[in-house]
Amino acid sequence: MLKETRILLRNAGIINPNSIDDYLNAGGYLAFQKALSLSGENVLEQIANSGLRGRGGAGFPTGIKAKAVYNVRSSELKYVVCNADEGEPGTFKDRFILEHDPHSLIEGVLIAAWAVGAKKGFIYIRGEYFEAIEKVRAAIFSATEKGFVGENIKGSGFSFHLEVMPGAGSYLCGEELTLLESLEGKRGYPRIKPPYPAEKGLWGNPTLVNNVETLANLPIIINEGAEAYRKKGTAKSPGTKLVCVSGDVKKRGVFEVEMGCSIHDIIFDLAGGCEDKSEIKAVLLGGAAGTFISEKQLDLPLCFDALAEQGLTLGSGAIIVLGENSSVLEFVGSILKFFKHESCGKCVPCRIGTSHLYDDWMFAIGNSSPDKRKVLESLVVDASKIASACLCPLGQSPVMPLSTALRNIPHLFDESQRS
Numbered sequence: 001m002l003k004e005t006r007i008l009l010r011n012a013g014i015i016n017p018n019s020i021d022d023y024l025n026a027g028g029y030l031a032f033q034k035a036l037s038l039s040g041e042n043v044l045e046q047i048a049n050s051g052l053r054g055r056g057g058a059g060f061p062t063g064i065k066a067k068a069v070y071n072v073r074s075s076e077l078k079y080v081v082c083n084a085d086e087g088e089p090g091t092f093k094d095r096f097i098l099e100h101d102p103h104s105l106i107e108g109v110l111i112a113a114w115a116v117g118a119k120k121g122f123i124y125i126r127g128e129y130f131e132a133i134e135k136v137r138a139a140i141f142s143a144t145e146k147g148f149v150g151e152n153i154k155g156s157g158f159s160f161h162l163e164v165m166p167g168a169g170s171y172l173c174g175e176e177l178t179l180l181e182s183l184e185g186k187r188g189y190p191r192i193k194p195p196y197p198a199e200k201g202l203w204g205n206p207t208l209v210n211n212v213e214t215l216a217n218l219p220i221i222i223n224e225g226a227e228a229y230r231k232k233g234t235a236k237s238p239g240t241k242l243v244c245v246s247g248d249v250k251k252r253g254v255f256e257v258e259m260g261c262s263i264h265d266i267i268f269d270l271a272g273g274c275e276d277k278s279e280i281k282a283v284l285l286g287g288a289a290g291t292f293i294s295e296k297q298l299d300l301p302l303c304f305d306a307l308a309e310q311g312l313t314l315g316s317g318a319i320i321v322l323g324e325n326s327s328v329l330e331f332v333g334s335i336l337k338f339f340k341h342e343s344c345g346k347c348v349p350c351r352i353g354t355s356h357l358y359d360d361w362m363f364a365i366g367n368s369s370p371d372k373r374k375v376l377e378s379l380v381v382d383a384s385k386i387a388s389a390c391l392c393p394l395g396q397s398p399v400m401p402l403s404t405a406l407r408n409i410p411h412l413f414d415e416s417q418r419s
């Protein structure tokens with residue numbers, strides 16, 4: 001029977017998120033003070049040795065990214081930007097940290113800032129997360145009052161200022177370079193990579209962009225040490241992962257599990273299995289830009305590498321369960337509608353292409369005559385063409401859900417007609 005391993009969520013529901021004293025009494029800000037007693041290089045070494053990989057979706061090694069920012073010597077001004085945009089459908093884990101333990105994130109940002117030598121930071125929070133925005137702002141205020149943020153922090157000579165920036169209501173603004181455009185006050189259009197943010201980020205300066213969950217891991221790594229941290233999870237995906245289980249399960253919510261546990265156990269032991277004891281028809285892993293798996297694949301371990309070997313993705317940690325009474329065909333339609341709606345319009349392949357994918361699919365599933373399998377096969381080809389011609393990762397997103405629905409859901413086309 002799988003149980004949660006609550007490390008990141010150690011304080012959630014236990015301390016008052018509005019009280020810095022509660023956080024301090026729970027051992028809060030000790031990791032940051034420990035980091036201040038070490039050199040930035042030493043802290044970076046520990047982050048790299050922990051094997052921590054980004055929790056925003058791509059799983060990029062956090063230590064490598066932070067070292068790249070540290071290594072840029074040409075700029076005096078460096079930034080740390082926390083990506084709390086959380087726009088991926090089915091994903092609501094960062095919100096849980098922001099609302100239940102905002103100081104654990106602020107402490108992570110401070111550790112990252114000290115390590116890379118940043119003087120200024122922003123937490124870019126999804127605009128609709130009103131409660132989170134308020135709580136994080138209040139937490140920064142009390143951390144500043146206690147001398148953890150501001151000038152000459154705890155007499156160390158290190159100064160760091162931190163601000164909240166509410167997001168602009170666009171999915172694409174969660175993509176790191178578009179996020180930086182938005183932070184600079186511009187329209188949420190993508191930038192071409194390279195240069196990457198580590199080299200040329202906010203206002204052209206070296207910038208570390210990390211997800212909320214990634215940064216919230218840093219106090220744990222510094223407190224416990226890299227070796228102890230690596231004892232949880234798998235060799236290539238150490239630590240725990242916050243997963244967001246939604247759809248046709250009995251208990252929807254955020255759960256913290258060790259990397260490597262089975263997807264089946266998350267769905268059945270933690271989320272209580274399907275509602276009304278119905279069979280699972282399909283599961284979408286990683287949100288709208290994620291990958292479909294069938295019930296037969298539920299024993300796969302939840303970690304970056306094992307899933308990637310199967311052409312699947314862990315993404316942001318969303319697990320959307322579709323039971324017998326859900327229509328996968330309609331669900332695929334809602335995913336395509338999402339991409340059509342969120343395409344920023346800057347490049348033609350994505351602007352026109354996402355509309356075409358949605359329109360053709362809706363016509364096919366609403367009409368009894370077209371061969372749906374053929375339509376889906378041709379849409380996978382079209383989605384691949386859009387992916388190769390578009391400017392940013394949004395236009396690349398429809399390929400994975402479409403191709404894995406076709407490949408992995410055997411009963412996809414057995415569904416009864418729905419008008």
Ligand SMILES: Cc1cc2nc3c(=O)[nH]c(=O)nc-3n(C[C@H](O)[C@H](O)[C@H](O)COP(=O)(O)O)c2cc1C
Pocket residue numbers: 053054055056057058059060062083084085086087088171172173174175176177209210211212214215393394
């Ligand atoms: C369309 C799109 C939307 C994204 N939205 C988010 C988001 O809401 N939150 C997030 O942390 N990363 C998001 N990402 C990933 C970020 O670009 C980036 O990889 C991440 O913030 C890096 O942090 P990490 O290394 O800690 O994972 C998105 C990427 C794409 C392509």
